[in-house]
Amino acid sequence: MPEWPIVGHAWAVRQLQYAVEHAEVPHALLFTGPESIGKNTLAELLVAAMLCRDANEVPCGSCLSCRKLRSGNHPDFVLVEPEDRTAHIKIDQIRDVERFLALTPVESAHKVVLIRGFESATAGAANALLKTLEEPPSYAHLLLLAADADLLLATIVSRAQHIALRPLPVAEIADALVSRWSIDAGQAERLASLSGGRIGWAVTAALNPEGYERTQSALQALLRVLREELPARFESATALAQDGAVLNETLEYWSIFWRDLLMIQTGHGDLLVYREQYPVFDVLARSVSLADCLRILRHLEHIQEALLSNANTQLAVENLLLDLPELGFDPQTQLAP
Numbered sequence: 001m002p003e004w005p006i007v008g009h010a011w012a013v014r015q016l017q018y019a020v021e022h023a024e025v026p027h028a029l030l031f032t033g034p035e036s037i038g039k040n041t042l043a044e045l046l047v048a049a050m051l052c053r054d055a056n057e058v059p060c061g062s063c064l065s066c067r068k069l070r071s072g073n074h075p076d077f078v079l080v081e082p083e084d085r086t087a088h089i090k091i092d093q094i095r096d097v098e099r100f101l102a103l104t105p106v107e108s109a110h111k112v113v114l115i116r117g118f119e120s121a122t123a124g125a126a127n128a129l130l131k132t133l134e135e136p137p138s139y140a141h142l143l144l145l146a147a148d149a150d151l152l153l154a155t156i157v158s159r160a161q162h163i164a165l166r167p168l169p170v171a172e173i174a175d176a177l178v179s180r181w182s183i184d185a186g187q188a189e190r191l192a193s194l195s196g197g198r199i200g201w202a203v204t205a206a207l208n209p210e211g212y213e214r215t216q217s218a219l220q221a222l223l224r225v226l227r228e229e230l231p232a233r234f235e236s237a238t239a240l241a242q243d244g245a246v247l248n249e250t251l252e253y254w255s256i257f258w259r260d261l262l263m264i265q266t267g268h269g270d271l272l273v274y275r276e277q278y279p280v281f282d283v284l285a286r287s288v289s290l291a292d293c294l295r296i297l298r299h300l301e302h303i304q305e306a307l308l309s310n311a312n313t314q315l316a317v318e319n320l321l322l323d324l325p326e327l328g329f330d331p332q333t334q335l336a337p
């Protein structure tokens, strides 16, 4: 078997290659692990290998099936994901999956469904999927991606073969950044150690340094507001409300930051989206209450919806900033040197 183009997770790759080769891929597979650890890359390689028509080397990347898959036009494959980072997998999306699986494959021996972010599924969607998992058609394969099996219905987890991906060694990530992505050694080492073992994060940060910078400025803006008293917050609101695009992006980042804080507070510190910010988030998570976190998350969700429906931006942002708790210190000064 040729190597699949993925960094690390060799044991999982071997297991999946064997299953494809012997036509033993289970009806339900659950891939878990922190954000950007490689769940999606691995699942996509499995889909390609299952649908590829090449006799020897799967996935070949060049047969008609591989090309259709790459262009998003393979009739035997469907991808399901939340509409955006804060949305849920909805029951309607699972109903579409049921309809897709009701008909036999068009071009291959299998029909494959890849569901990303399954931990976000509503109770209705999860229960609907459970029905499908109870009696799947012989050609059906469901690949579920989730941060952690603990976040799913136990009845779903027990019906799936579980592949739990763990963080990669920092040295393996640094080597891969240098050898596969031609990043210089110093930068590769710095990003590898920030990555918390998540290859996807390291590659994105290496190829798109602006993305990392933008996260940093959104975080700095939040830390600044948390230290501000009332009059200063009104000024910050005015500044923030000025540019709609920047505001939307900032609110999106803040939603994820507050979710990360909630993760730390509930003992899931290994599942942060912004794992590289752990030291600051850890101080923050201990400085605000769980109730603060939940309230701010609801407020952020509400303001994002309100802004879509032409709410008064200035007023909405002022309300949000006044709702944020006040910190008497800069969390960055509390970090161990």
Ligand SMILES: [Zn+2]
Pocket (backbone or CB within 6 Å): 051, 052, 053, 054, 058, 059, 060, 061, 062, 063, 064, 065, 066
């Ligand atoms: Zn192929």
